[in-house]
Amino acid sequence: MSTVRIQGIEYDEKSSFQQGARLAPPLIREAFYCPSANLSAENGQPIDVSRIQDQGDFKIADYFDIENITRDHLVDDTKILTLGGDHSITFPIIRAHHDRYPKLDILQIDAHSDLYDEFEGDRFSHACPFARIMENGLAVRLVQVGIRTLNPHQKEQAERFGVEIHQMKDLDLGTIGGFENPLYLSLDLDGIDPAFAPGVSHHEPGGLSSRQVIDLIQNIDAEIIGADIVEYNPERDFKGMTGYLAAKLMKEILSKMMKQ
Numbered sequence: 001m002s003t004v005r006i007q008g009i010e011y012d013e014k015s016s017f018q019q020g021a022r023l024a025p026p027l028i029r030e031a032f033y034c035p036s037a038n039l040s041a042e043n044g045q046p047i048d049v050s051r052i053q054d055q056g057d058f059k060i061a062d063y064f065d066i067e068n069i070t071r072d073h074l075v076d077d078t079k080i081l082t083l084g085g086d087h088s089i090t091f092p093i094i095r096a097h098h099d100r101y102p103k104l105d106i107l108q109i110d111a112h113s114d115l116y117d118e119f120e121g122d123r124f125s126h127a128c129p130f131a132r133i134m135e136n137g138l139a140v141r142l143v144q145v146g147i148r149t150l151n152p153h154q155k156e157q158a159e160r161f162g163v164e165i166h167q168m169k170d171l172d173l174g175t176i177g178g179f180e181n182p183l184y185l186s187l188d189l190d191g192i193d194p195a196f197a198p199g200v201s202h203h204e205p206g207g208l209s210s211r212q213v214i215d216l217i218q219n220i221d222a223e224i225i226g227a228d229i230v231e232y233n234p235e236r237d238f239k240g241m242t243g244y245l246a247a248k249l250m251k252e253i254l255s256k257m258m259k260q
C-alpha cells in the first residue's frame with residue numbers, strides 16, 4: 001500500500017498572462033480538510049489520512065529547484081501529488097520521476113496543449129512544458145483531454161511528438177482511460193469550463209464539466225504513480241468554488257493513487 005506525499009509548489013513566475021497560482025496550495029489543502037465535506041471519495045472509501053505525508057509548501061526561487069524538491073520527496077515507494085503553481089512546474093516534476101519511471105504515460109487535462117516550442121522568449125513558460133517533456137523523451141504516451149485552443153504551431157508540435165489529442169469539439173470520454181505504462185496525471189484546472197472553475201488565469205469557455213472530469217479520473221485503468229493539480233488562481237476565484245473543486249478532484253485522485 002503506497003503512501004502519497006503532498007508537496008505544494010508556490011510558483012507562478014512562468015505564467016504568461018496573469019499571476020496568482022502561487023497562492024493556491026494552502027487554499028486547496030484548506031478546502032480538502034474543511035469540515036463542510038467528509039473525506040470519502042465517491043467509491044465510498046474514506047481517504048486514509050495516515051497514508052498522506054504532507055511535505056508542506058515550497059516558495060521557489062529558481063525554477064529548476066522544483067526538480068530537486070520533487071526528487072527529495074520521491075523516496076522509498078511513495079508517490080507524489082503536487083499542488084501548483086502554474087503548469088510550467090510539470091516539466092521539472094516529470095524530470096524527477098524519469099529515473100524511477102523510464103517508461104511513463106501522461107494524461108493531461110487542459111484547455112491548452114502547452115506544446116509551444118517557446119512562448120514570449122521563454123522555453124520554460126507554462127505554455128511549453130509538454131514540448132520539453134516530449135523532446136526529452138520523458139513520456140511514452142501523452143494523451144490530452146479538454147483541448148479547445150489548438151493553433152497551427154501546436155498542431156504541428158503534436159504531430160511531431162505523436163501527442164494524442166482529444167479536443168472538446170469531438171470528445172468521446174468513453175475512448176479514454178486505458179494505459180499500458182505507469183501513469184502520471186496532470187490536471188490543469190482551466191480544462192474545466194470556467195462556469196465550474198472560474199479561478200484560473202485563462203478563461204476558455206466550452207470546457208469539461210466537473211462531472212466529466214470526475215468520471216474521467218474514476219475510469220482510469222492504470223496505476224497512477226504521480227499527479228499534479230495546477231493553474232488554480234485564487235485571485236480570479238468566486239467564493240472559493242474553484243478551490244473546493246480542486247479539493248474534490250484531489251480526493252478522487254488520492255483514492256485512485258492509494259488503491260494500488
Ligand code: MN
Pocket residue numbers: 087110112114126188231
Ligand atoms: Mn496547462
Ligand code: MN
Pocket residue numbers: 110111112188190191202231
Ligand atoms: Mn491551460
